[in-house]
Amino acid sequence: MRRLTEHDEGEINRILSREDEILPSSGFAVSVMDAVRREAAAPPPIPFPWKRALPGLVLGGFALALVFVTVVVAIAQLIRASTSAQFSMSLPSVITPIFGLQRNLEIAAIWTVLVLLVTFVSVKLSMRLASGRA
Amino acid sequence: MQPCVTASCHTIEAESSVSASDDQTDIERVLAGDISAFEGIVRRWQGPLINLAYRFCRDHGRAEEMAQEAFLRAYRALGQWRRDAVFSTWLFALAANLYRSELRRIPARTVSFEDIAEPRDVRASDGGLEDHDRDLAVRRAVGALPAKYREALILFYFHDMDVTTAARSLGLPEGTLKARLFRGREILRSKLPQLLAMPRLKEA
Numbered sequence: 001m002r003r004l005t006e007h008d009e010g011e012i013n014r015i016l017s018r019e020d021e022i023l024p025s026s027g028f029a030v031s032v033m034d035a036v037r038r039e040a041a042a043p044p045p046i047p048f049p050w051k052r053a054l055p056g057l058v059l060g061g062f063a064l065a066l067v068f069v070t071v072v073v074a075i076a077q078l079i080r081a082s083t084s085a086q087f088s089m090s091l092p093s094v095i096t097p098i099f100g101l102q103r104n105l106e107i108a109a110i111w112t113v114l115v116l117l118v119t120f121v122s123v124k125l126s127m128r129l130a131s132g133r134a
Numbered sequence: 135m136q137p138c139v140t141a142s143c144h145t146i147e148a149e150s151s152v153s154a155s156d157d158q159t160d161i162e163r164v165l166a167g168d169i170s171a172f173e174g175i176v177r178r179w180q181g182p183l184i185n186l187a188y189r190f191c192r193d194h195g196r197a198e199e200m201a202q203e204a205f206l207r208a209y210r211a212l213g214q215w216r217r218d219a220v221f222s223t224w225l226f227a228l229a230a231n232l233y234r235s236e237l238r239r240i241p242a243r244t245v246s247f248e249d250i251a252e253p254r255d256v257r258a259s260d261g262g263l264e265d266h267d268r269d270l271a272v273r274r275a276v277g278a279l280p281a282k283y284r285e286a287l288i289l290f291y292f293h294d295m296d297v298t299t300a301a302r303s304l305g306l307p308e309g310t311l312k313a314r315l316f317r318g319r320e321i322l323r324s325k326l327p328q329l330l331a332m333p334r335l336k337e338a
Contacts, residue, residue, distance in 0.1 A: 015272045016291040024180045
């Protein structure tokens with residue numbers, strides 16, 4: 001590829017700096033001013049209702065933190081269970097599945113409660129925001 | 135006063151110094167609640183803003199729409215203009231930013247480099263391309279450049295080859311702008327070797 005020479009640069013400069021100008025159409029300024037007046041006449045945007053939303057946001061944050069903690073605890077327990085399973089090989093094979101099933105049911109129940117709680121909070125929050133706007 | 139609507143737009147810097155006090159007065163009136171004072175700003179800067187938009191999109195109608203949106207944004211953000219900066223510089227930076235994002239949203243209709251006409255042997259053709267056609271082909275080729283080089287070239291030539299102002303309009307360090315200008319010109323050179331090597335017909 002041939003490199004950019006001074007002549008090329010001069011040609012490009014000459015061509016691109018001599019661009020023809022276009023004229024604004026006659027009604028342009030009027031149309032801009034109409035838009036500006038419309039903008040000025042429009043009511044100011046409704047600010048986000050932080051005051052009303054704050055309790056909901058705090059609750060939501062709390063629920064999220066709770067979910068996070070539960071997940072971390074569940075993972076930790078899972079890891080502990082898998083390591084202790086190596087030592088419980090000597091236990092009778094009937095007892096282990098029963099304990100496992102009970103544990104699974106407990107975890108499922110916790111998750112169900114959490115999901116219901118989060119749903120309840122989000123529904124309450126949206127209802128609160130909607131009633132604030134009305 | 136109607137700056138920059140007839141001949142070359144490269145009197146912007148001179149115009150801006152002349153109109154700086156007018157701008158300042160109008161802005162103060164607008165901020166005090168006199169909306170009609172904004173018309174002075176629109177009338178002074180409509181030409182440059184439409185022409186800058188046109189260089190981005192190559193469509194007169196769309197250029198006016200984009201310029202109108204730029205004026206509206208300027209009106210909304212007028213309170214944010216700091217008096218230590220020249221109003222026109224602030225306005226061009228705002229407009230350039232808007233035009234760039236508009237073009238990213240809905241790209242301008244451009245042609246690929248392969249579709250830009252270039253004679254196989256310029257010297258062999260009798261008369262060949264007219265100067266006008268050649269200039270048009272180069273400008274179309276600018277439109278086909280990758281966005282970062284295209285924007286650098288557009289702003290640089292719009293600001294009368296002033297690197298500092300163009301860099302400020304793009305929010306880039308001067309060194310980066312220079313590098314993009316160099317690379318952009320190099321791509322043009324590589325894509326249009328014959329056109330650029332062609333002697334100017336009117337001078338020949």
